[in-house]
Amino acid sequence: MPIATINPATGETLQTFESLGAEEIEKRLERARTAFETYRTTGFDERAELLRRAADLLEKDQEDIARTVTTEMGKPIAAARAEAAKCVKAMRWYAEHAEGLLADEHPSPADVEDSGGTKAYVRYRPLGPVLAVMPWNFPLWQVIRFAAPALMAGNTGLLKHASNVPRTALYLEDLFRRAGYPEGCFQTLLIGSGAVEGVLRDPRVAAATLTGSEPAGRSVASVAGDEIKKTVLELGGSDPYLVLPSADIARAAEVAVTARTQNNGQSCIAAKRFIVHRDVYDEFTRLFVDGMKALKVGDPMDDSTDVGPLSSERGRADLEELVEDARKHGATVLCGGRRPASHPAGWFYEPTVLADVTPRMRVHREETFGPVATLYKVADLDQAIEVANDTAFGLSSNVWTRDEEEQERCARDLQAGGVYINGMTASHPAMPFGGVKRSGYGRELSGHGIREFCNVTTVWYGTPPDVPAAE
Template sequence: MAAMSSVNPATGEVLARFDEIADAELERRLALAAATFRSWRRVPLAERAGRMRRAAEVLEARKDALGRTMTLEMGKTLRSAVAEAEKCAWVCRFYAEHAERFLSDEVLPSSAARSYTRCLPIGPVLAVMPWNFPFWQVFRFAAPALMAGNVGVLKHASNVPQSALAIEAVFREAGFPEGCFQTLLVGSSRVQRIVEDPRIAAATLTGSEGAGSAVASAAGRVIKKTVLELGGSDAFVVMPSADLDAAVATAVTARTINNGQSCIAAKRFIVHEAISERFEQAFVKRMAALKVGDPLDAGTDVGPVVSEAELRKLSEQVDAAVKAGGRLLLGGAPSGGRGFYYPPTVIADVPPTSPSYREEIFGPVALLFRARNVDQAISIANDVPFGLGSSVWTREPAERDRFVDELEAGATFVNAMVASDPRLPFGGVKRSGYGRELAREGIREFVNLKTVVLQDAAAAAGQPGAAME
């Protein structure tokens, strides 16, 4: 079988190689997932919660080592990688605490003696996950899925095999039964086969549009549910009433978080013309002051992009934007030397005729636009195929309400940076995908919402809602 390589983006060094599992091993693991589901679904919620809390403890105890694995494998700064492990512990505890309430029976009115809905698990769920948040993307799926009584099988990005195996080890150390969560070291060419396997009940994917389309198409042919999060080109809108200093400082963080490789990173900065020059000068100054370097160094602000291929793609997108007429204000070329480094870059006034105007740009590259008024700001913000997040900076209630109602996005954060939070539903519209992760909505995506009708009073005795009459 083909080999997977773990490459350090800061040096280009190959850290480890892993062979894909053979077909026989894949079959064994899928059979194990199906068998484990039949028993795991009957485990009481309180017991599931205890193991999920133990997973949180394992993550916190090992956060430094796990963070180092993430940093070496995909280049995020060490402090952000450790914080990612801590956030994974948070989502584990969140669902351990709230799953019972989220999944509880809900009494409904009807002509029968008693009617209610019950959330029941559906089976093994395939998760196809990306490299940019190698732990968080997985745990925000796994914590609710396992608490709901499902089991998980992970096809992680092929360039983060060490992270993928470490996640499986966390669940094993936390006491989850064998087969409750499994990492499958397989390439993308085998995903369709796994999706179509009758033992897989559903699939979730975070990644590119192409990958999402392929998984959704395969699932559609066999009538299986999918949840997709396919990236974005988030707008960051700044109006004259905003606290400009706070907006600029947050804008720099929002563009360069995770070395600029985040689906919900702000990528297009749309600023009212009355303050655009002040914003531009302050923003470029702050971007230029960021330290680019070794992600293991505590003083580093921006590390490398994940791979040589991504570095080349990023360079091509910047070159195309400038060639089309964009004003290059900072950066604009790979750093050169060892590793896959691209400096913080700012380009203003990219015309709509440039592909870079509407593409998602993964890396520390910001596009600046000027807007005459609220109408034009909304028009520019919506003039992309994506609709994941959006950030709006204004202290005018009327403007705030316009943006909340009219921005085509799964989330709008007012005077704040877009971020995922276990307590809040997360997902997008348009070509950013469909479905929701996190919060109550996330745990209910992969359940059978069964309607139960008890026609006579004798059958209804002792059932949900009996004490309400």
Template sequence: MTTAAPATRSIAVTNPATGEVLAQFDTQGPAEIETCIRTAQEAARQLRATGYATRAAWMRRAADLLEADREEVARAVVTEMGKTIVQARAEVTKSARTMRFYADHAEEFLADQPLAAPERVGAGQALTKYQPLGVVLAVMPWNYPIWQAMRFAAPALMAGNAGVLKHASNVPQSALYLDSLFTRGGFPPGSFSSLLIGSGAVASIIADPRIAAVTLTGSEGAGRSVGEHAGRAIKKTVLELGGSDPFLVMPGADLEKAAKTAVAARMNNNGQSCIAGKRFIVHTDVYDEFAALFARKIAALSVGDPLQETTDIGPLATLSGRDELAGQVDDAVTHGARVLAKAATPAEGTGWYYPPTLLENVGPDSRLFLEEAFGPVAVLYRAADEQEAVALANGTPFGLSSAVWTNDDDQARRIVDALEAGAVFVNGMSVSYPELPFGGVRDSGYGRELGAAGIREFCNLKTVWIG
């Protein structure tokens, strides 16, 4: 039986815009964890026995329910982690679209693959097939409470797996909503369940032999811990960890469009996105013009109540996150960084706000040079040429996503090949799409979510040889 700490009343919903505690929930103990895993195991058996058409019908019905609940869910997300109401609604819509995408394409992505010339392996027929692993544990973060969970849940369930979600402790409302959504759509009870538990309970759940695999989106430290425990248990993992994504701007690029996109790339989700552009590396020939455009647009951002339709930037999700970001910026300034722009914020004491800020001259002795900044802070770097720009881009331990702005097709191809990242966006910003694989390299993790690759991650690729 899985063990964990006794239940305590320790999970709270705290509104980041006010600091007010809105609700509290009991954490779940060993008996509830055991029931959850046992029910998930039974659901996995049932899902494996159903056809794609049945699972797709359930998934589409769950997507319809999510869309019908959009306003309620969006407002709950805002009060839990502070993103703007406009972006919260978009997150719900994107999640429902992803559910329908996998309902439409799972059978195609997981179809048997016959070997074209089986006689080469001495067979009359040879093929590979994808089959579900069983129960998969998902450890998910707070920054996209619905989307992060859904980009695992939709493909996992359509593949015939069951999912157990350990969500971030500051978004229990989102976790509890997801706990019931798929059952409401028609999936067997236990197909996707949420556990309100602390991080200390995760290791024992990973060790449970009924858990077949683990996926985590979170910090580098959390990834190392989960990877270590899963490795001891010899279980498959997918880790999507931090990023310090470069955004390169080369001569000839549309600077007005690049600057406008740079603001969106950095400030989306109040700057709390793993694939946000964080380091803006600009060729010296266009540096001054781009910096002026970028600074002006950042200074004009509206910071305030995230429930207001016109707000651009809300509060950070946690007080500790705001303090961490403030410490990184203060350290950079102490070491010689210069503040080029800073937007206005609400009055002191009205929430966990941090002003959207643009810095330059951040040197290698500053924390911001290598650390991920998780909030509305952008850093400008001047590059003498293409080679220096690429070297700066690759000069961190991370490798999640990246972007490059150039109108030179040959240069674009060279930079795409040279950047050490899981994705490169040319003349655009890094965005996750259900149609495209998503994931990183180096300290940004391994494995892929989304696309065909994402649904195959938690399947057994079985070889079949028929004489």
């Protein structure tokens, strides 16, 4: 795939970029190593000041970078502005909280004595240069939620961004440079996927984090495993959205529309499978379909647009194949299911709801990365949980019920990294984020995220030997 800015609303190629050659990659790896040797010794106050400066610059740049993001991957401009603002919030949060999150931990005096020591503590130390392989769907947020904690922990960063968002990738490198970070602390590598293995195997790279597809995660994890390097993976999702009889059905349906179509439906944590109790199925379905039909599909630069284009022609084709397979095997298309006639150019697809979905259909097993929802009617909570867990993924989940026993049951039994009750999944810097099963492992954000790329070091002091008195 070429490294290029291609406007998904028009299909027009706006700019292409040359991949870095071996010599330039070598220079950047050495810069990252050299920068780490001094940056790791800085104090939290200094790191926090740098990160706050970066946050201030991003806040000032909000409109310009939002337009860049929308141009490169097609999300509505209002959502792009919100993404930039969320990054600013996370950067300031880590600037404020990192020192406390990484404070030394002290075992009890009794345990220290039992260990035979006089003093002991646990210290979180940085690992070194961390390679981040990041996706295009949240091209600012995905990077910042890695970079902010990694930099505050004292690591340096190497960003291999998706090939269709090179302008955003270069902006991020420049942002940290303008904030005053030492040379080599954060660098963008304009390279194709074929060059990732060589970078990851380089002994100067200490660890890696990837957000992306399951095949990409498997590839990075296998190389890192061979090199015995730490990885964090956030992969695909097919999140369930359970609606039970005691729920506020009107509110559940309203939020469901946003939960399915946020970011033009291209979100790992978007709700995708809507599992509805039979007693409220008809009411929820009517409201949900009406809400999906009411969405405005159009120019993502227009503030009134709800759903823009998919990020690529291939992405739309993949979505069309899933819908056509479902239709062929008996699914009912309640709305959408086609390209909008009003937008012949660009990679648009109508918000779509499929009912009568069965395990025979690919859409039952595979992630739908676009504005396509699947509906399931269930008899009770047991069946709802069974359907929800009938997936290889386990990123997050959503549950709508006022019944406290049902809430607790879902929190206990849903196989996911998150259970959001009476609301939609959303990431926040104070909350750990990640999945189970084929949605990956490790966590981003919160204290859990900042500690992922730390050397958890035990420091122990024994009784010093007696020193003879001076003559």
